[in-house]
Amino acid sequence: MKHMDSKNNPKILFLRPFWDNIDVSVAHIKATLKAVKGFGSLIVFQNGRERERLRIIGDINPWRKYGALLEKVYDILYPQNNLILIQAPKESWQEEIIKQIQDADIVIVHLAPKGGINTEFDEIRPNQTPTPLFDYGINPVHESGTGYGLLRELDYCKQANSLNKVIVLIPNIFYPRILEILRILKTTQAGQFYRNTKDGFVSLTPKLSARDQSLGILENVNSIIPYQSFGGTIFNFHIRQALLSFPQLPQHQQSNLIINIPSNPVKLPPDDCLKNIRYTPIKRLTKIPNGEIVELSFGEVKQIYPDLENEPLECPSCHSDSKFMFWYKYGLEPKLTTEHGVYMRCQYCGHDDYL
Numbered sequence: 366m367k368h369m370d371s372k373n374n375p376k377i378l379f380l381r382p383f384w385d386n387i388d389v390s391v392a393h394i395k396a397t398l399k400a401v402k403g404f405g406s407l408i409v410f411q412n413g414r415e416r417e418r419l420r421i422i423g424d425i426n427p428w429r430k431y432g433a434l435l436e437k438v439y440d441i442l443y444p445q446n447n448l449i450l451i452q453a454p455k456e457s458w459q460e461e462i463i464k465q466i467q468d469a470d471i472v473i474v475h476l477a478p479k480g481g482i483n484t485e486f487d488e489i490r491p492n493q494t495p496t497p498l499f500d501y502g503i504n505p506v507h508e509s510g511t512g513y514g515l516l517r518e519l520d521y522c523k524q525a526n527s528l529n530k531v532i533v534l535i536p537n538i539f540y541p542r543i544l545e546i547l548r549i550l551k552t553t554q555a556g557q558f559y560r561n562t563k564d565g566f567v568s569l570t571p572k573l574s575a576r577d578q579s580l581g582i583l584e585n586v587n588s589i590i591p592y593q594s595f596g597g598t599i600f601n602f603h604i605r606q607a608l609l610s611f612p613q614l615p616q617h618q619q620s621n622l623i624i625n626i627p628s629n630p631v632k633l634p635p636d637d638c639l640k641n642i643r644y645t646p647i648k649r650l651t652k653i654p655n656g657e658i659v660e661l662s663f664g665e666v667k668q669i670y671p672d673l674e675n676e677p678l679e680c681p682s683c684h685s686d687s688k689f690m691f692w693y694k695y696g697l698e699p700k701l702t703t704e705h706g707v708y709m710r711c712q713y714c715g716h717d718d719y720l
């Protein structure tokens with residue numbers, strides 16, 4: 366068995382939230398570099414002017430021309446880092462991230478709450494006020510506090526069959542929240558539960574956004590490391606322990622991820638059935654329905670059901686607007702008939718509906 370060593374220089378991709386300011390960003394990159402030292406090079410997406418603050422391996426010493434002493438001082442002030450910074454334009458960050466996830470030997474994901482480490486979280490509970498009329502909207506959608514981009518990235522790790530190389534770092538303060546989410550996801554796997562009481566309907570289970578349902582992936586990652594202080598001794602110890610637990614370099618499982626609108630029906634998660642996605646780029650879908658399906662535009666849905674025009678267009682469960690509504694029919698051909706009905710899945714809360 367071959368342990369990872371710097372000779373074959375494994376690639377360690379570091380994914381993190383993008384709301385940190387430049388000081389935090391630079392501090393986290395430096396701390397992670399220290400933790401993975403000797404294991405490989407660190408690949409990081411740039412979120413600002415990190416490059417000006419970090420000296421990357423291969424960068425020349427600009428003080429060399431002022432003499433050997435200053436050259437040495439510069440080397441001490443700005444030691445060279447085994448770091449690759451990547452600048453991804455807004456329009457193509459998904460493509461670039463997927464490429465790097467597929468290419469990396471290890472992926473380290475920093476899952477931190479959006480409000481920072483001083484965020485306090487209320488318990489996620491369903492609304493307990495009974496309503497006489499049944500309305501999905503009585504149960505509000507909760508969010509974990511994890512950034513949208515990072516949740517997408519976790520999804521991409523799953524789609525690229527890469528969960529076995531993912532190490533997740535979670536601040537101690539956020540860890541109970543994540544466990545709470547995982548518990549809720551287990552309970553609501555079959556759907557939401559409501560009870561009909563004498564005062565009306567009461568929701569029994571809390572509802573999570575479709576995006577947060579990506580957190581279910583955490584059950585299958587290589588390791589989760591809760592930490593007290595980012596870059597502390599125990600933090601470093603746990604990361605190195607996790608890296609050493611890879612007995613050999615994980616095998617690349619190259620899979621061709623499709624992220625835009627394919628020209629033909631393609632096999633997609635969650636069940637690997639053929640799906641004819643015609644309007645929504647696949648990278649924007651959070652909850653793809655099971656079975657052989659064909660996507661319809663809302664215009665096509667209106668051709669099938671002309672009365673729909675006057676309906677308010679929002680998800681009946683979370684009241685998100687029409688851009689979250691994914692319309693589809695079963696089968697692969699977009700037949701504009703009422704046969705077998707038309708279905709909608711909300712890409713925000715995951716609610717299913719049909720006409």
Ligand SMILES: [Zn+2]
Pocket residue numbers: 680681682683684685711712713714715716
């Ligand atoms: Zn919804």
